[in-house]
Every structure is written in C-alpha cells, then in structure tokens.
Amino acid sequence: MQIDRATTVPEILAASPLFDAPARPEWAADFLATPGHHLFLAYEDATPVGFVSGVETLHPDKGREMFLYELAVAEGHRRRGTARALIRTLADLARERGCYGMWVGVDPDNAPALAAYRSAGGVSEGPCTVMAWSFSQPREP
Template structure:
C-alpha cells in the first residue's frame, strides 16, 4: 500500500467511489485551491482504496489544528490497517505544519471508526453535541 497526497482533479475524481456521492470537477478544483484543505489517498496496485481528508484551521489564540473531516476505506480493503495508516499519515502532516493537535467528530455508535481512531492514538475527549444548519 502507498499513501500520497492528491494534487489533481483527476486523482480526486478517480477516488469518488470512496465518497458519499460523485465528485464534481468544479468542487475538486475549489478543494485543491483552498488553503489548508488536503486529501491523502491510499493505493493498492495503482487504485485508490482509501482516503482521508483534513482541514487545517487557524485561530488567533490557539494557532493551528487539523480537523479529520472524512475517512473511508473501500469495503474489500477494510480491517487491514488502511484507515489507521491514513489517520496516522494525516497526523504526521498536521505535525509537519506545526498544528498543536488533530481532532475528529464521530458518532458514538460508530464502533469501526472509534476503533480505528483509537488504534491510531486518539483518546476520547467526552461526549458533545453537534448542531448544524442546512442551506
């Protein structure tokens, strides 16, 4: 397995089977152009089998932190450590960028995600509520 950063629209669209829906080229371009946005792809035999996206956020009194926005591994490749490797790779990028931490929001009943993140060194910081607006 090889993990590398996606830098082209073609790489992002080739991985669309890992997303919740189809990739749109204009959104791929915007993603790649947005400061602090990144996607790491895991490849087996030249085919993307996993992805993790991250967003570096900055605040005047905290500095930088990385949000693990989304993680996915193609069904036939699960339970092989690919999710953990992608999470660890994102954490390494966050450290390289000088971020003080990495965080992810996850449903408390998502046992697979919780196990993946814990195996990559995350610790539970307690329950929280997530509120949202749809536009």
C-alpha cells in the same frame, strides 16, 4: 499499500467511489486550490482504496489545529491497517504544519470508526453534540 497526497482533479475523481457522493470536478479543483485543505489517497495496485481529508483551522487564541474531515476505506480493504495509516499520514502532516493537535467528530455508536481512530492514537474526550445549520443544497460553483 501506497499513500499519496492528491494533487490533481483526476486523482480525486478516480476516488469518487469512496466518497458519499461522486466528486465534482469544479469542487475538487476548489478543494485543491484552497490553502489548508489536504486529501491523501491509499492505493492498492494503482486503485484508490481509501482516503482521508483534513482541514487546517487557525484561531487567534488557539493557534493552528487539524480537523480530520472525512475518512473512508473500501469495504474489501477494511481491517488491514489502511485507515490507521491514512490517519497517521494526516497527523504527521499536521505536526509538520505546526498544528498543536488534530480532532474528528464521530458518532458514539460508530464502532468501526472509533476503533480506527483509537488504533491510530486518538483519545476520546467524551460525548459531543453536533449542531448544524442547513442553508440549501450544495452551492453550484
């Protein structure tokens, strides 16, 4: 397995089967152009088999931290350490960028995700409720 940072729109589009919905070229370009947005791809034989994305946040009284936005590994490649390697890659980048920590929200009944995060050194801080505001369908660029 090889892990590389995504730096081009074609790389992200090639990984579309790993996302919840197909990647859109204009949104992929915006993602890549936005400072503090990071996406790493795991490859097997030049085929994307997993990804992790992270977003740096900065607050006046807390400093810089990394939000692990999304993680996915293709079904046939799970339970081989791919998720752990991707998480650790993002954590290493967070340290390099001066982040004081990294966090992710996960449903308490998502056992596979919890196992992956724990195997990469994550520690549960207890249950959490997510509040959301729905404004509309994703905006058109």
